[in-house]
Amino acid sequence: MTKFRFYFPDNKDFVDPKFDGRDNSRTKYHRQYDDDNYPHEILKELPYDGMLVSLAGVGTMQKRGKYYEQELTEDFYFLGAREFLRLNKPKFANVKLMGDCGAFDYHNEFEPPFTVDELIEFYDRGGFDYGISLDHIVFPYFKNEEAKEEYVKKGDDIHELIKESERRINITLKNAKEFYSKAKNYRFEAYGVAHGYDKASFIRSVKELQEIGYRKITIGGMIKSKTDELLELLECLGEVREPDTEFHLLGICRFDNIPAYVEAGVTSADSTSPLMQGLKGGKYYTLGENEQKFQESLVVRVRQCDHDNVQKHIDKHRDELRHHITTLNENNEFDIDLSNNALSVNECIKRLELDCLKKLQRFDETGLDLDITVKALIAYEKVTNESYLPSKLTPTKLGPLKRNEEKYKAFLDQRAWRSCRCGICEGGLMNILFRSNQSNRRRGIHNLAIITQHKNRVVESLQPQSKQEK
Structure with missing residues (x-):
């Protein structure tokens, strides 16, 4: 009988089961390990x-x-x-x-x-x-x-x-x-x-x-x-x-x-590759009902405006970001009004973040207004990703950035998370965004579930014919 076991290395990869990405709420007085769940506890089927x-x-x-x-x-x-x-x-x-x-x-x-x-x-x-x-x-x-x-x-x-x-x-x-x-x-x-x-x-x-x-x-x-x-x-x-x-x-x-x-x-x-591909690489795995080969999608990234990395980005490029946001506003690249010159750069970027999150959550719930949602997503990406700044946007960078935009739109359009019953995705899009440690780790744990389904199907296909018929 053909056998192939997948072992998952323990690196304290657990998550708070009460985390809600819609408002970033968590277990009150949260204690790591005591309150958290391992992948096998939070997923519906064994992930390894x-x-x-x-x-x-x-x-x-x-x-x-x-x-x-x-x-x-x-x-x-x-x-x-x-x-x-x-x-x-x-x-x-x-x-x-x-x-x-x-x-x-x-x-x-x-x-x-x-x-x-x-x-x-x-x-x-x-x-x-x-x-x-x-x-x-x-x-x-x-x-x-x-x-x-x-x-x-x-x-x-x-x-x-x-x-x-x-x-x-x-x-x-x-x-x-x-x-x-x-x-x-x-x-x-x-x-x-x-x-x-x-x-x-x-x-x-x-x-x-x-x-x-x-x-x-x-x-x-x-x-x-x-x-x-x-x-x-x-x-x-x-x-x-x-x-x-x-x-x-x-x-x-x-x-x-x-x-x-x-x-x-x-x-x-x-x-740990499936988890790390999700945690750090922004990958989201899918596996069709009758498929053996898993697919990788690039989940949408919405950086946390209050995170230290984004704040450093704002401090470093504050003057350029002011002109950049003005240009995006004039070109109608977002749907909120940021024409008030009294607004600081931080306020503008925070409003773009909230607009993006609001539209993503609405799209998750209804499946409506994909183009409007992507528009808000890309606008926020353009002010938080250094590569989109006019001084940094070279012809060699433009191609990969455009491809990423297409992958974001394809991921949203597919809405694969809505049909996944792994135990993670039922929490909705906000729980698997490329955003916080909790949502990123959840996406990686989802990948463990999918890769094990893939592994099991492949091993089953390798069994002798008589075994499969039984």
């Missing part, structure tokens, strides 16, 4: 098959973690991962927990800041299903000799780089041997980590891990690689992979490639 938690993020009782405050670290060790992450309800029984050391977070250090024993204590007290051995990440990866030559041409010392990479690979393999021996006494299943700077070193790592006894191996350090490099590496590793060895891709999952992953022996991967 498992969660991955890093020791570097949580920390130990003696060493501060990157993401967790001391109080949360103590709660994590006291409650265990499943209860802390609120996965201890029957409906989450099949959600797996995977732990790793978080090597990316200490990649600049000479040695890993943790010991094998500290890592095992983390997995044991956390109650993890799977635990990944202590590794030291290797960058960069060279797909061939030509890539190494290009590196040399830049003036970098490749011999020192390879020497350092070999040192890190040796640390990783040494720790893997110790970890495998000690992990036999605990309930979690052990994963080894394969690192390399080229195909040969990766192949050597996989072979040595298998000789130690590992049949679950993570492929690390490829997060910066291109798709063709990753797929080519997996094909090469297939030549030495034992039939019962399963690969996990650490920190990387390009969901279009799931069939190729499965063919190469990859049974799981973890990634």
Whole structure:
């Protein structure tokens, strides 16, 4: 039976369930974590098959973690991962927990800041299903000799780089041997980590891990690689992979490639990409009822006028913005009256923001006056986006800006959020705008729901025909 699990890394990506983007209201006396919901709590269907938690993020009782405050670290060790992450309800029984050391977070250090024993204590007290051995990440990866030559041409010392990479690979393999021996006494299943700077070193790592006894191996350090490099590496590793060895891709999952992953022996991967594409990239995913391929739209952006970034923009370009707003008014590029010279630049921009939000909310509720809504949206964008200022608007910028305007209009016209039943979109357009941290994170959580639907459909299509017929 074909299987492919998607793990979502825990980075405290939760939201206030009572947030309302129409007036930015939230839980009264809001307390992060206590009042917030994880994606699996706020969405109607499971947005992942498992969660991955890093020791570097949580920390130990003696060493501060990157993401967790001391109080949360103590709660994590006291409650265990499943209860802390609120996965201890029957409906989450099949959600797996995977732990790793978080090597990316200490990649600049000479040695890993943790010991094998500290890592095992983390997995044991956390109650993890799977635990990944202590590794030291290797960058960069060279797909061939030509890539190494290009590196040399830049003036970098490749011999020192390879020497350092070999040192890190040796640390990783040494720790893997110790970890495998000690992990036999605990309930979690052990994963080894394969690192390399080229195909040969990766192949050597996989072979040595298998000789130690590992049949679950993570492929690390490829997060910066291109798709063709990753797929080519997996094909090469297939030549030495034992039939019962399963690969996990650490920190990387390009969901279009799931069939190729499965063919190469990859049974799981973890990634924050769908959430980050929404949170920082302004992307909104959709998946038609009978479609397998998800689509990406660019959600409309309405910057917060009172936000520090917009206020700095106003202070920096105050004189130009005064003339810019006057010109936009004369050209009828917005539908409110800003001809009163007594209005400050801040007041003008605030009124344009309120007009834009009012029309977006009305369009969300009625589906009427698309052109009028887009007009208000673009007018506000032109006074809050530095690239639209006359002194900055070059011919090379004009094309991308126009395309963004077209994408905004297409997103609104499609009104996909109105038919989505993920558990986020029912709150309306104002809850998924590219605007506040709460709305941005909600959009990312919506993307998790869509990408998991896509993943499930692809995996189902890969099942043997007889299984599908049943």
